[in-house]
Amino acid sequence: MPIWLEIRLLPPARYLAIRRHLLGWALLGIAGSLAGAQAPPAPPAAPAAPPAPVAARFVVVLDAAHGGDDSGGRLNGQAEKTVTLALSVRLRSLLEARGIAVVTTRDSDATVDLNRRAEVANHANAEACLSLHATESGNGIHLFASSVAPAQSTHFAAWKTAQAAWVTRSLALAGTLNSALLQAGMTVTLGRTTLLAVDSMTCPAVAVEIAPERGPDKKVTTELDDPDYQARIAGALAAALLDWRSEARQP
Amino acid sequence: MIPRHQTILFLVLLLASVVMSVVLWQLRDRAHQRMLVGQDSAPTQAPEVAPVVQATLLVANDADNSLLAQVQSLPLPQDPGTRARVVLGKLLELYAAPDANHPVPGGASSIAQVFLLPVVNPDLDPTGSTAVRDEGKFPLSGPGSGESSPATLGIERGDLQQTGPELAVVNLTGAFAANHPSGLETETLTVLSICGTLHANLPRVTEVRFLVDGAQRATLAGHADLTRTYLATEAVPTEGSHP
Numbered sequence: 001m002p003i004w005l006e007i008r009l010l011p012p013a014r015y016l017a018i019r020r021h022l023l024g025w026a027l028l029g030i031a032g033s034l035a036g037a038q039a040p041p042a043p044p045a046a047p048a049a050p051p052a053p054v055a056a057r058f059v060v061v062l063d064a065a066h067g068g069d070d071s072g073g074r075l076n077g078q079a080e081k082t083v084t085l086a087l088s089v090r091l092r093s094l095l096e097a098r099g100i101a102v103v104t105t106r107d108s109d110a111t112v113d114l115n116r117r118a119e120v121a122n123h124a125n126a127e128a129c130l131s132l133h134a135t136e137s138g139n140g141i142h143l144f145a146s147s148v149a150p151a152q153s154t155h156f157a158a159w160k161t162a163q164a165a166w167v168t169r170s171l172a173l174a175g176t177l178n179s180a181l182l183q184a185g186m187t188v189t190l191g192r193t194t195l196l197a198v199d200s201m202t203c204p205a206v207a208v209e210i211a212p213e214r215g216p217d218k219k220v221t222t223e224l225d226d227p228d229y230q231a232r233i234a235g236a237l238a239a240a241l242l243d244w245r246s247e248a249r250q251p
Numbered sequence: 252m253i254p255r256h257q258t259i260l261f262l263v264l265l266l267a268s269v270v271m272s273v274v275l276w277q278l279r280d281r282a283h284q285r286m287l288v289g290q291d292s293a294p295t296q297a298p299e300v301a302p303v304v305q306a307t308l309l310v311a312n313d314a315d316n317s318l319l320a321q322v323q324s325l326p327l328p329q330d331p332g333t334r335a336r337v338v339l340g341k342l343l344e345l346y347a348a349p350d351a352n353h354p355v356p357g358g359a360s361s362i363a364q365v366f367l368l369p370v371v372n373p374d375l376d377p378t379g380s381t382a383v384r385d386e387g388k389f390p391l392s393g394p395g396s397g398e399s400s401p402a403t404l405g406i407e408r409g410d411l412q413q414t415g416p417e418l419a420v421v422n423l424t425g426a427f428a429a430n431h432p433s434g435l436e437t438e439t440l441t442v443l444s445i446c447g448t449l450h451a452n453l454p455r456v457t458e459v460r461f462l463v464d465g466a467q468r469a470t471l472a473g474h475a476d477l478t479r480t481y482l483a484t485e486a487v488p489t490e491g492s493h494p
Contacts, residue, residue, distance in 0.1 A: 070473070073432070073434060073473060135434025135436065137432045142435060144436075193439040193474075194481075196476055209434060214314075
């Protein structure tokens, strides 16, 4: 005897209960399909404990500036693209070891268009975007937020000023990075600039430029290619991003 | 044996050559004399001495990423375009000095021209108190850029209102861009200090654009965007922070 006939032959009260149950399952299945859920829905009648809050995925975008045909500046015999990539790789490993998802705009010596860099960052839905640069001018670490004037978020933002809705958060991120770097004993300067890749990013974005450390007489005390110096910078930036994640998760 | 007529012909030709040489030598002497007369460098007109006025230069400092207003007495011509070029030339001379806090090679000759054009946008307040936030225009200036007094340069406020705001197009030499140190901070400071210095000395200049050898260039030395119009009217504080 088919199962549907067995159910139909049950007493009316029992039959109606089963039908309601099956109908509930069917409706939930349809809703789940529409929402793209993979797992079968739980029975509605089962009294379940409130689900534990699932932390949103915290993504950091690392943009190693230059690359490929664009070598950037010459730094003590080294190309800027090499220094930025080395810092990106080092910082990525530190962040991933701390459970932070990292998206990079390049992992090798490849040419990446400035617009493409912003596209990668915007698709990542990142909580922090760092554009990494290096120079021989100045002293210590230079942090730059976009100089785009702050504006309300709109559905259709202009590409060249997409950062406008995020620039306030970018300044806050620059503050967090500044605190961590100062705590690590480094010299930091803050500023605003126009940089195409950063101006088009829809995430809290800061350009981090590393320079040699100099003494009071302007003479270089620590070169850019010093592994210990690079490790200190990467460590401080990773600590700052952990702080940033904690702040982002606070209610 | 040489025939007689050939001997006579040879002597005639020899004589003609000598005569022609003498004539040519005299012609050369006359031409030289005429050239010396044409190059007479005796002054025929008294040189015009530009009045010495106070010019405010916003001098960059790489150590703390700051712009410091520095007042200098300079002989400045009356023509605003030439005046802008002279002021910027002085600024870049400071950067080319060996002990500069913002070392950039090149000097005064790095500014090829400065063109001043009227700004078409009617919403822009010539006093600079209102910021214009059109797409692609970004306020950039350093401390002190909004404190300049037009009276110090002999420009009346009434003139400003009559003529309206101006766009300065700064044409840099290719050598300057090629030799500029690469870096976000150093390039941004150069752009900022040029914008701020122009606005401090020519308050009608509210917007600045850059060319290199007469053509548009993507960046100064790989970082600072030169494709955009910069607003020089609104002060953005630039902080220095030290441990």
